[in-house]
Amino acid sequence: MNAMTHTTNAYNFGFLDEYAKKEVRRAVLKAIAIPGYQVPYASREMPMGRGFGTGGLQLTLSLIGPNEVVKVIDQGSDDSVNAVNLRQFIEMTCPGVSTTTKTAECTLVQSRHRIPELALTASQIIVLQVPYPDPLVVVEPSEDKRKTMHGEADYSRLLVKLYEDIVKFDEITISHRYPTRINGHYVIDPSPIPRWDVPKLNDSAALVLFGAGREKKIYAVPPHTRAEPLAFSDVPFRVEDFRDAAGRRRACARCGCTDSFLDEFVADSGSKTWQCSDSDWCDEQLLRTEHPQGELA
Amino acid sequence: MIPPILQVDGYGKHFQLHEQNKLIPSSHNVSFTVRTGELTALIGPTGAGKSSVLKGIYRTYLPSAGRILYRDVAGHELDLALASEHQILELRRREIGFVTQFLHCLPRQTTLDVVAQPLLGLGVPREEAKQSAAELLSAMKLPERLWSVSPATFSGGERQRVNLARGFIARPRLLLLDEPTASLDPATAECVIGLIEGLKSEGTAMLAIFHHPETTRRLADQVVELAPPPAVEELLKEIA
Amino acid sequence: MNKILEVRGLSKIYGPGCPQCLESTGPEVDTNLCPHCGSVVAIHDVSFDLFEGEILGVMGESGSGKSTVVKALYFDQAPSGGEAIFYDSDRQHDLFSLNAAQQRWLRNHRFGMVYQNPNLGLNFNISAGGNIAERLLMSDLMDYGAIRERAKALLARTEVLLSRVDDLPKNFSGGMQQRVQIAKALATRPPLLFLDEVTTGLDLSVQARILDLILEIQQELKTAMVVVTHDLGVIRLLAGRAIVMKYGRVIETGLTDQILEDPQHAYTQRLVASAL
Known part of the structure; x- marks a missing residue:
């Protein structure tokens, strides 16, 4: 080198x-x-x-x-x-x-x-x-x-x-x-x-x-x-599910993604929003919705 | 003729008390045989070492002299004076029983459990063992209300019946009896005598010490009279 | 009856040791402290056999080395000499020539230990059930439901209230702690159990119930046990055979009733006479 x-x-x-x-x-x-x-x-x-x-x-x-x-x-x-x-x-x-x-x-x-x-x-x-x-x-x-x-x-x-x-x-x-x-x-x-x-x-x-x-x-x-x-055979490992009270998967407030890890934000008003933790991923998702595939090139 | 199940040959026992530097003679030069289906009774004055003979055979005492030849269920002859501890424990579990004047049992155990114990040690299922214990206790006329409590609170006669039941239940091949009827009222004693006769007819060999000469006369096939051991000085001369 | 443990010439010397250690210590000279080099001869030349399902009593006063015997066999302390063979169904293990990992495997799977001090046998920071779970998890049982059932069954068997399965043992009474320790020791159904002064310091009534429990377990599971105690009553109740130790040496061995009724050694005679 x-x-x-x-x-x-x-x-x-x-x-x-x-x-x-x-x-x-x-x-x-x-x-x-x-x-x-x-x-x-x-x-x-x-x-x-x-x-x-x-x-x-x-x-x-x-x-x-x-x-x-x-x-x-x-x-x-x-x-x-x-x-x-x-x-x-x-x-x-x-x-x-x-x-x-x-x-x-x-x-x-x-x-x-x-x-x-x-x-x-x-x-x-x-x-x-x-x-x-x-x-x-x-x-x-x-x-x-x-x-x-x-x-x-x-x-x-x-x-x-x-x-x-x-x-x-x-x-x-x-x-x-x-x-x-x-x-x-x-x-x-x-x-x-x-x-x-x-x-x-x-x-x-x-x-x-x-x-x-x-x-x-x-x-x-x-x-x-x-x-x-590590887990038990009858109590398996599971990842965060990000479901709301009604059992629906929460989506990113910014890009709408429903299969990424979300961060929780609490507004001053006390209301909560969720957003992708991975900023590059979020940007990419946004880009994809704004420019559907094919248009990117 | 079938060889005897037990042949005691020149048995002697003395205690060496180190603290007081004393030698205590207990039994001396005792010889006799016990046969299957027969009862050999030991008689003699107090201090003649009758109990000491039984304890020597059971190895609660370590014999000082002589041979105790026992023929086991497989026909092998074994000198109990020299047998290993594990051999003795195994014989105690399977073949040789000992009923003393006193009931030694675990505190807090029910009477039924105390009596069933030897069967459990042989691997008999608990319920079956308890069933046998119940049958034996009722044959010995121990009131059923006592079966589920510890014998610790029983009268002497009740306790002795429990003791005998425990000694009989596993049908040992050789049973050592040390004054088994001493503390019993005449009716219960009679019942115990009946049981001993029953065991004899089933083939159990017995070596017994009885309190009453009358019992000896009724049950014994052989009577062995023991003399008190010689004084310490004599014994020392002999040992030297 | 099969032999499960064979101990030969077991020794443990604390300190540098010197050629005069052995002749300068022991029951004849009334000390286990070597006057020449200051070493403590905790045990020397201890030999015995243990058979399947048998309870052997090891008795003696404090300083006799009785606890050192079981601590060496349970790998808590490495001995200075001697050997011990553990016969485990069709396999045999030369205990002191095994490597540390093999020793720990035996300790976790095939041996059990109940200490006088529950602090040594239990993790006070995890629940009673967790203590038992730990031993089961060492045996690669990985099903939470099965672990929990087994832990509860063991605690029920040792008469610990099931409502306390998730409580910390540090909040338990001394007798209850010993019960949890026994349950933990039995978790893997070991064929060999060591008990070191398990009832010492407990109330008499509690002692009696623990001893009953030990006997019941021995009858049910046919577990072979080495019971260390200074208490003749415990030996009389539990052990079929016993060895008597003084200043690190075995001075007498025999059937328990024979040792109690016809003790041979001057020291045992004094011990028995003072107890009865």
Whole structure:
């Protein structure tokens, strides 16, 4: 890639030095080789606070090449503060790299809390920012013991949490960070994506990478790998259904879509509206209704 | 002639009390046989070690001397003095019963459960075992109202009937009886004697100690008279 | 009758150990603390057999090492020496040569443990039913309805009110906590159960009912048990055979009634005499 010679500013291409990138890439390779396994790595200090996506950013910066087309989203939106800041940082430190808001056009997505509605392809990579990489942390404080539990695929205590959930609420109430078993062994915390996005991990054409900067872990769901949300055989996993009191599927107030993940907005008057969480998807739907197919070209 | 089911040969028992540094003789050089369908009675003065013989056979006491040859249901001969604990437990479960003067049972168990217990240990279904227990208790004239309460509150005679019923119910091949009629009124004692005769005719071998010489006379096929063991000094000389 | 457990020469020494440890400790010298190196010889050369469906009592005072025996067999503490073979139907496991994962598998599936302190056996932050569910989930039972039914059946069997199945065990009485522990230990129908001073510290009436329950379970399920206690009454009630320990050594072994009526060792004679 010989990125060093392209450097014209005070920083190396991609901000990280080449040794740091190599280390991250090695961790990525290991993470792909052992689907769902949390690979430790030497998370670098970044010029922003831990918890602002430094893990995802290090993955992006280590994988990025000069011809990359990058999309950065935060909770589905390209325009929220975190997404804008990270995009600007990437543009600043990776000369030549282009950015886009269009899911279909990008080669790499860095995302916080969502996976785009448009199915990703084999030529795309998605990087998810992870605050808490270990799903077992809620049941076992000792990392040492957690490692053993992961090694033996002993997730009984996690399942007990689900059991207690059903006892209390008659259903599993986990709304995001839903524990998901990868390739029949390791259970991962898929980052704070909603349940809606969990099925997208299963048999995904695109490589899914997870980076936790503060917790110094990288893990992956390689393309076409099984990803099964934990559930009971008689209480299956289900995604948000967005039904109103009458049982009708709510539609996006902006584009009218009835098969996307919706955000709820409460107006000052107290009335509620729903709108696509994925802004690019919403735009595309609008475009499609305004210019029915065929006219676009 | 069928070999005896039990052959006791030179049985001796003494207790070594470490704390007081004392040797207590209990039984000495006891020999006799017990045959299938027969009752052998042990007689002798208090202190002759009659109970000690029964306990030695049942291995509640570890014998100090002699052999206790038992022929099991498969015809194998076994020295009970040397048998492993598991062998003894198995024999107690299947072949050898012991009825003492006192009823040792779990507190809080109903009389029916106490009596049915040995059958449950042999794998008999609970209802069937309870049915057998009920039949036996009514044969022994224990009032039915007592069956569902614990024997802990019973009179001596009632308790002893429960004790005997438990000892009889599994039809052991060898039954050890230590004064089984001692605390019974004449009518109940008579009923127990009838039961013992019944067991004998069914082929149970028995070794018994009776309080009344009259009972011994009526039931015993063989009578073995025990003499008190020699004084400690004699015993020590012998052991040395 | 088949053997289920064979323990040979089990030892556990806390501390560096030295060549004089063994001769300087034990019942003859009245200590388990080696005066030369300061090591504690918790147990040394403990051997016994356990048969299917049998209850073996392990009795002794505190410091006799009786709890260490079951903790070693349940893999709570690795022993310093000795071996134990667990005969599980047609398979046999050399317990201390298994790797940690195999040991945990046996512990979760084939053994059960009831501790004196319910805190060790129960997770106080999840419900009584959840505690049982955890053990069932370890065995890959993944049907919520079936798990719940089994948890309720076990709690009913151990006489815990079903209205309390979703309550936290920390709000239970001591006797009730022990019942939940027993239910949890039995969840996977293990053929081997360890009970460590399970009735110590409970009211007498509660003790009696727990002991009844243990006996009933032993008769119903034919579970083999190792019962550790300092209480001769518990041994008399539960155990067919017993071993007596003092300062880490087995000083006497025999049928329970024989140990109580004809104890051989000076220490056992004193123990029995002081209890009766």
